[in-house]
Amino acid sequence: MAIAMDAEALARFLEEAFPQVAEDYVIEEVSEMALRVRLAVAERHLRPGGTVSGPAMFSLADVAVYLAVLAMVGPKALAVTTNCSIDFMRKPAAGQDLVAEARLLKLGRVLAVGDVMILPADGGAAVARATLTYSLPPER
Amino acid sequence: MAIAMDAEALARFLEEAFPQVAEDYVIEEVSEMALRVRLAVAERHLRPGGTVSGPAMFSLADVAVYLAVLAMVGPKALAVTTNCSIDFMRKPAAGQDLVAEARLLKLGRVLAVGDVMILPADGGAAVARATLTYSLPPER
Amino acid sequence: MAIAMDAEALARFLEEAFPQVAEDYVIEEVSEMALRVRLAVAERHLRPGGTVSGPAMFSLADVAVYLAVLAMVGPKALAVTTNCSIDFMRKPAAGQDLVAEARLLKLGRVLAVGDVMILPADGGAAVARATLTYSLPPER
Amino acid sequence: MAIAMDAEALARFLEEAFPQVAEDYVIEEVSEMALRVRLAVAERHLRPGGTVSGPAMFSLADVAVYLAVLAMVGPKALAVTTNCSIDFMRKPAAGQDLVAEARLLKLGRVLAVGDVMILPADGGAAVARATLTYSLPPER
Numbered sequence: 001m002a003i004a005m006d007a008e009a010l011a012r013f014l015e016e017a018f019p020q021v022a023e024d025y026v027i028e029e030v031s032e033m034a035l036r037v038r039l040a041v042a043e044r045h046l047r048p049g050g051t052v053s054g055p056a057m058f059s060l061a062d063v064a065v066y067l068a069v070l071a072m073v074g075p076k077a078l079a080v081t082t083n084c085s086i087d088f089m090r091k092p093a094a095g096q097d098l099v100a101e102a103r104l105l106k107l108g109r110v111l112a113v114g115d116v117m118i119l120p121a122d123g124g125a126a127v128a129r130a131t132l133t134y135s136l137p138p139e140r
Numbered sequence: 141m142a143i144a145m146d147a148e149a150l151a152r153f154l155e156e157a158f159p160q161v162a163e164d165y166v167i168e169e170v171s172e173m174a175l176r177v178r179l180a181v182a183e184r185h186l187r188p189g190g191t192v193s194g195p196a197m198f199s200l201a202d203v204a205v206y207l208a209v210l211a212m213v214g215p216k217a218l219a220v221t222t223n224c225s226i227d228f229m230r231k232p233a234a235g236q237d238l239v240a241e242a243r244l245l246k247l248g249r250v251l252a253v254g255d256v257m258i259l260p261a262d263g264g265a266a267v268a269r270a271t272l273t274y275s276l277p278p279e280r
Numbered sequence: 281m282a283i284a285m286d287a288e289a290l291a292r293f294l295e296e297a298f299p300q301v302a303e304d305y306v307i308e309e310v311s312e313m314a315l316r317v318r319l320a321v322a323e324r325h326l327r328p329g330g331t332v333s334g335p336a337m338f339s340l341a342d343v344a345v346y347l348a349v350l351a352m353v354g355p356k357a358l359a360v361t362t363n364c365s366i367d368f369m370r371k372p373a374a375g376q377d378l379v380a381e382a383r384l385l386k387l388g389r390v391l392a393v394g395d396v397m398i399l400p401a402d403g404g405a406a407v408a409r410a411t412l413t414y415s416l417p418p419e420r
Numbered sequence: 421m422a423i424a425m426d427a428e429a430l431a432r433f434l435e436e437a438f439p440q441v442a443e444d445y446v447i448e449e450v451s452e453m454a455l456r457v458r459l460a461v462a463e464r465h466l467r468p469g470g471t472v473s474g475p476a477m478f479s480l481a482d483v484a485v486y487l488a489v490l491a492m493v494g495p496k497a498l499a500v501t502t503n504c505s506i507d508f509m510r511k512p513a514a515g516q517d518l519v520a521e522a523r524l525l526k527l528g529r530v531l532a533v534g535d536v537m538i539l540p541a542d543g544g545a546a547v548a549r550a551t552l553t554y555s556l557p558p559e560r
Contacts (some may be wrong), residue, residue: 001225016187037393048157054202054221059195065491074537082391083413084364085225085505087533087551099531105546106509110390111362111415113507126525129535130553131507133363135391148380168457212555222531223553225365227393227411229386239397246369250530251555253367253396255409266385271367271411272554273503275531297468328437334482334501339475361474365505 001106006030011065013075025063033104035068038121039067040098045088050094052127057098057118058086061130065114069134072107079112079134088131097121110136141247144214146170146272150207150217153215165203173244175208181237190234197238197258198226201270204240205254212247219252219274226270237261244252250276284354286310290347290348293355305343308374313384315348318401321377330374330407332407337398338366343409344380345394349414352387359392366410377401390416421527424494425449430487433495445483453524455488458541461517470514472547477518477538478506481550484520485534489554492527499532499554508549517541530556 005013014022024045029036037060039045045056062081065120069079092098102116111133118128145153147167154162156231177200179185184195189230202221209219232238242256251273258268285293287307294302304325309316317340319325327337342361349359372378382396391413398408425433427447434442444465449456457480459465465476482501489499512518522536531553540549 020184030399042159055199056197058198058224062194081233082227083225083227084194084198085551087223087225087525087553088221089533091220105507105549112508113549117175129525129533129551131505131549133507225411225505227385227413229393245409253369253409267387269366269393269411271352271409273367282514316468324440334504335475338504360511361508362476363505363507364474365503367503368501371500391558417459 001032001071002073003032008035009074009075010071010085010122013070014067021059021063025060027067028099030071033072034067034106035064035071035102035105037064037102038068039098039100050134052092052098054088055127057085057088058130060098060100060118061086061116061128064102064116065132066075066134068102068104068114069107072104073101073136078137081132082135083133084130086128088128090127092127093108093120098127110138112136141172141212143170143172148209148278149215150211153210154207161199161203162200165200167207168239170188170211173208173212173247175204175211175242177204177240177242178238179238191231192235194228197228197268198270200238200240200258201226201268202272204242204256205244205272206274208242208244208254209247209252212244213276218277221272222275223273224270226268228268230265230267232267233260233264238267247261248276250278252276281312281352283310283312283351285351290351291356293350294347301339301343305340307347308379311350311393313348313352313387314345315351315382317344317347317380317382319378319380331418332372332378334368335366337408338410340378340380340398341366341396341408342412344382344396345384345412346414348384348394349387349392350380352384353416358417361412362415363413366408368408370407372407373400373404378407388407388416390418392416421456422473422515423450423452425491425518429495430491433490436485436516436524441479441483447487448519450491452491453488455484455491455522457484457520457522459518459520465495470478472512472518474508478504478507480518480520480538481506481536481548482552484554484555485524486520487508487550488522488524488534489527492524493556498523498557502555503553504550506548508548510545510547512547513544518541518547528556530558532556
């Protein structure tokens, strides 16, 4: 299955469709059914103590799988998150970016399922994992 | 089981511990093992089209159950979210606040489990539901 | 929204479609978007110690929401479970049946979402809770 | 971290502790923080049409991560499943075994988290995935 959008095309799409959050994310790699994106951690993502907040990790996981879907089906698809199960396993260390490695496990006619590991950008054990389901619009 | 913190005490705690987000939330009601909190929707919670974003709903669910736990165990407890399963069921209408109704299903020695419904403040069907698990520190 | 199948019709359907498990379940009450079903606990549902096994509780949750969907959309719908998030909160006491109280939170064109509480039939705190998503076939 | 129980020791433990289900499972490989187990599919695991039932897949996922925990912490640990999120992605083909590949993502003092892919034994795309959390007893 061919890639419909590469990292550059996805970054452009993000800027146009989600200007509020586009600068948070750096798309590092796009491959078939998989994508890696980095959260450029800023003050607004932190909790007291300098650790990345749960909502910021949720957002990263959501964006990672969303972009992995778009990479395969193209920018017209209006995928909607219907379910997320996320496990927070370790407190992220302060002062470093987080990387999300997403892979699509299913890309069906009406549903896509992907999982994602969230890792410290400088290496080390996963801080969180998530699985997300997207509903794909019928017009595909 | 007695309530350890009322709405006012919880609001004060939120302002001190999480000053970045405290103004987003209005604690409307605290009762035994249950709590209702409103997200005062602002520009930063929206996606294009004026609908509340997934991460903003995740945050609301997380805060609601977290506060319900604190209401029962008091401000010393450093509860940490370990798991969240969230279902996004309907697109929230633009231009209105969201309300989270949380209840604790379990408040054990090391784990607390709560679920939460997210509803439009002006009435109507639930837009999301979530279940969250918190790890409670041993020093309790 | 009218009920398409009552308790008797659902029980008959269960016997025809799932003869292996039909005798395990007693449908106690069917109402709009909600259903209560009892697991008639037998030896095969138990773990050593006499407590109901996790898989038996998973099955009960799955059947409860599945039947709640069928009650609303009728026997032709071939709903397929796509996701389940289940929390096991307390060990069920030995020697008593379990009851599942399911309600549908969403009954859309392609997806249905329901949650369910699993309670001891003789009363007491919930032993488990679950949320399930079903994919509904397009021929509806 | 050393392996505390190998495949043979785990199989013996399963026979003693869970004689009702032990014959269903063949432990194929044990390594650090990972384990592969096969469900020897029999009539009782099937739905009409010959496809493996959801509860049978839930059980397989649960056993796989449970055994992966025991492999690391030894037979004294009485791990209890507290949460499972499972996605059913494809209908398993009739007439073949299923294999679960589990890996532990966290093995903490009080909680263990593992995920698992369920695949057709003869190859092909994953039919389900799951993440499970276990509470570990304090006496460890």
